[in-house]
Amino acid sequence: MKKSTVLSRFNEYSLSKKASTRNGLLFLAAFTFLVALVFIYATRIIQDAKNTIIVxxxxxxxxxxxxxxxxxxxxxxxxxxxxxxxxxxxxxxxxxxxxxxxxxxxxxxxxxxxxxxxxxxxxxxxxxxxxxxxxxxxxxxxxxxxxxxxxxxxxxxxxxxxxxxxxxxxxxxxxxxxxxxxxxxxxxxxxxxxxxxxxxxxxxxxxxxxxxxx
Structure with missing residues (x-):
């Protein structure tokens, strides 16, 4: 196999790996953001419920x-x-x-x-x-x-x-x-x-x- 071919495939692998890592980080950030939104929303619901409890x-x-x-x-x-x-x-x-x-x-x-x-x-x-x-x-x-x-x-x-x-x-x-x-x-x-x-x-x-x- 020619050296140029090996280098080309190696570059493609490196780029693919970087893209995969970047996509993983983006997914993790998006997931963390969604969890934070859910937590804030749940906290507000609980607070509203506490304020409207009737005894x-x-x-x-x-x-x-x-x-x-x-x-x-x-x-x-x-x-x-x-x-x-x-x-x-x-x-x-x-x-x-x-x-x-x-x-x-x-x-x-x-x-x-x-x-x-x-x-x-x-x-x-x-x-x-x-x-x-x-x-x-x-x-x-x-x-x-x-x-x-x-x-x-x-x-x-x-x-x-x-x-x-x-x-x-x-x-x-x-x-x-x-x-x-x-x-x-x-x-x-x-x-x-x-x-x-x-x-x-x-x-x-x-x-x-x-x-x-x-």
């Missing part, structure tokens, strides 16, 4: 946007719901729900403080009356008295009404005032859906008069 206040039915002000409203709503659940499960029971409600209460309140409340009902024959006499203890939160959501732990004071039934008739009624500190934790379905937890909790009781017509 419904379970208490008032009000539509809440996901910004700081409305986040605080949402947190207040969740805390109120947590307080209501705590008051109910720690202080509501009958012969059929006693063990179940005690177990659920431990998902909402730290164990030592919950055990103090359980001990009080045991020592004062609350559990005994429910199991042996069929009494029904029913508690409902009625009002949040104080609430600070500036920072964790969230400090809260709320009032509940405990009614004790015998044969479907109210025989005793108490006001329960609860004080506690709440922190956020991992949600535990279905016992603690809000992911809130009382790290400290105590409650006091005040007897209420019974209307004879009830």
């Amino acid at each position: 419904v206040d379970r208490g008032s039915g009000e539509l809440l946007k996901s910004n700081v002000t409305y986040y605080n409203k949402l947190m207040i709503s969740l805390i109120k719901n947590h307080c209501a659940n705590t008051a109910y499960y720690l202080n509501s029971f009958d012969r059929y729900t006693l063990d179940q409600n005690m177990a659920k209460g431990l998902f909402l309140v730290n164990r030592p403080d919950a055990q103090k409340i359980f001990k009080k009902y045991k020592d004062q024959r609350g559990y005994g009356d429910a199991l042996e006499l069929g009494y029904v203890y029913q508690t409902e939160m009625v009002e949040v008295l104080e609430l600070n959501t500036d920072k964790e732990p969230y400090k809260v004071r709320f009032k509940s009404i405990l009614q004790i039934y015998e044969d479907h008739k109210v025989i005793t009624r108490y006001t329960i005032v609860s004080d506690g500190e709440i922190r956020r934790s991992a949600a535990q379905w279905p016992e603690n859906q809000n992911g809130l937890y009382f790290t400290s909790y105590e409650q006091t009781y005040q007897p209420l008069k019974i209307d004879e017509n009830e």
Whole structure:
């Protein structure tokens, strides 16, 4: 093979290789540019979605946007719901729900403080009356008295009404005032859906008069 032919073919190979490299670089640059455009577009979509998320206040039915002000409203709503659940499960029971409600209460309140409340009902024959006499203890939160959501732990004071039934008739009624500190934790379905937890909790009781017509 002639030397001129070899050189010609070598030059053709070099030019082809350079063109291939150039085309590869152009493709890589174009691909990188497209990825960047997709990333920017996706980021804008996510940001727009965050700005248009709608949350419904379970208490008032009000539509809440996901910004700081409305986040605080949402947190207040969740805390109120947590307080209501705590008051109910720690202080509501009958012969059929006693063990179940005690177990659920431990998902909402730290164990030592919950055990103090359980001990009080045991020592004062609350559990005994429910199991042996069929009494029904029913508690409902009625009002949040104080609430600070500036920072964790969230400090809260709320009032509940405990009614004790015998044969479907109210025989005793108490006001329960609860004080506690709440922190956020991992949600535990279905016992603690809000992911809130009382790290400290105590409650006091005040007897209420019974209307004879009830």
